[in-house]
Amino acid sequence: MPKLVDHEERRAHIIDALLRSAASNGLHSVTMRSVAVEADVSVRLVQYYFDTKEKLLLAAMTRLATRMGERVRHRVRATGAGTDPRTIVEAVLLEAVPTDEESRAFHLIYTEYAVLSVTDPALAGQPFLAAPDEMEAFLVAQLTAARRTGDADPHLDPHQEAVVLLAVSAGLGLSVLLGQRTAHQATTVLRYHLGRVFPTRT
Amino acid sequence: MPKLVDHEERRAHIIDALLRSAASNGLHSVTMRSVAVEADVSVRLVQYYFDTKEKLLLAAMTRLATRMGERVRHRVRATGAGTDPRTIVEAVLLEAVPTDEESRAFHLIYTEYAVLSVTDPALAGQPFLAAPDEMEAFLVAQLTAARRTGDADPHLDPHQEAVVLLAVSAGLGLSVLLGQRTAHQATTVLRYHLGRVFPTRT
DNA sequence: ATTTTGATGGTATGTTTGTACCATAAAAAT
């Protein structure tokens, strides 16, 4: 048989093509043909590696969820070890605010998937449940630590506050995607709010 | 000619059918046929009153935006005149949290439209820009008033805080739609956050 | 009474989409 190809690499190549295709015209306009063209392969090959469109969409969604985790972890690492909680929390939450074109495309598709998964039974469930829970636990830990050291307002409830932070982050990110605010405005507002959660000691 | 029908009524009837159809299977699954069936009219009639699918979708979106305004205004009125700012603000923001099935369907379609309008040039622009700006101005006014009377923390910036409130509201509403939280949890968190914006005087 | 016009039904058509089917070259396994 020919070349004996690396399946995972091929699949990744095709999924990336799907994501590019979705980025420019929306997830709803993704078709077997558009993916094939973007990946520069025949439609038959897309079938060969993913069988059905449903499976292809699901694989892309899984990849997206994985990438989201990597992005957040990358932000955390980039702040360096032993950074104060406020800086870490800020870094994590700012991930939801799309700045450059790349991050805008990423978050747009992610959001389209999230909304689609509400009505599409084939996409229902899995990967959107784990990530937020992890994030929440992480934020609770950071807030609890900050409260102990006096960096955070002792009156705040770490758990409730973590949920608020996630909501603010998601809400601001969405508003930027919808063109209601600029990334800069969203960033400023998020920083303002963090200023109230982590007050400057007097 | 026959009956000489009220066009606006017919259009409203068909749009409602579209919204019901979108509620059960998602906006992406809405088709001329599905709308016609749901409205119990022929496909030809849907064409007759809306010409093209694009115009139909646009009309439904406009109606949705209008209804959103009505919903919020209704909430404000329901609290009665001369209510304290915190109660009014709470009422307005809780509108974004879907509780019953009706409100869930409404917000789901609204969100689907919002996301779709990012990539679909036919839907781009108009009705999603006015509403948030109005809301923002309203919240700023309420916060400013509350700060003057001492009901709200004097340190807060009314404008930034208004944006935070909108983001929290939208973020929580979205998380409920996605099934990450229950409406009850979202309500509790929103109330908690309002408790920090409007502290109980000591 | 006749002509126009508004409301509606049915059907045809061209396009797009997902998927199934047939074919083949080439490397591996025997």
Add this chain to the structure above:
DNA sequence: ATTTTTATGGTACAAACATACCATCAAAAT
């Protein structure tokens, strides 16, 4: 050397869709 696999291309096909077209009936206008 022959026989399997494996990767790939091309094409065919049925379904669904939006829309255009043709037809009709009845009320209004004349």
